[in-house]
């Protein structure tokens with residue numbers, strides 16, 4: 646793919662940087678309150694959740710630890726392959742831990758459904774999910790997500806960690822990718 650003006654590759658800006666940051670501060674305040682007196686293990690799902698994790702974590706007041714799991718199911722396309730592959734497992738033992746999984750997006754729900762099942766046997770004291778974005782109309786499995794930033798339409802979005810073929814993760818806003826880029 647050759648380089649061109651990124652703005653020509655996007656249609657709408659769906660969620661601006663300001664709205665993202667405001668929402669993450671709001672979610673962080675709830676998380677601080679809900680986990681008062683407990684040490685939380687934030688588990689970021691690489692690579693998409695890098696930006697959410699960085700900004701959410703810095704809005705929290707309480708002690709947290711951070712760990713990372715790398716999984717991938719989209720490859721270079723816009724549809725989930727349905728097959729979730731572990732590329733990096735956690736470094737931490739989850740036994741007795743209060744785990745908060747941090748995700749950029751719940752689309753079909755297949756990634757989180759697989760991850761929650763994978764974590765279920767690891768002995769955590771609690772497991773909850775925080776996702777910046779969710780596409781209710783794309784759900785193939787229902788995910789019980791306690792902390793949701795924004796429900797968005799069923800369109801392929803990029804930015805703020807979200808990629809198409811590894812590009813666009815560095816955009817500050819979340820935008821709809823123009824169909825001419827991937828069709």
Ligand SMILES: O=P(O)(O)OC[C@H]1O[C@H](OP(=O)(O)OP(=O)(O)O)[C@H](O)[C@@H]1O
Pocket residue numbers: 690691692693694716717718719720725748749750751752753754755756757807808
């Ligand atoms: O609900 P789902 O349909 O499963 O989609 C959500 C998942 O897809 C994306 O990851 P991807 O597999 O693209 O890997 P990446 O984070 O490295 O981009 C995203 O970061 C979520 O982890």
Ligand code: HPA
Pocket residue numbers: 719750752800801802803807808809
């Ligand atoms: O809409 C999306 N954009 C980028 N990556 C994704 N992974 C799941 N859904 C999406």
Ligand SMILES: [Mg+2]
Pocket residue numbers: 693719720807808809
């Ligand atoms: Mg991706």
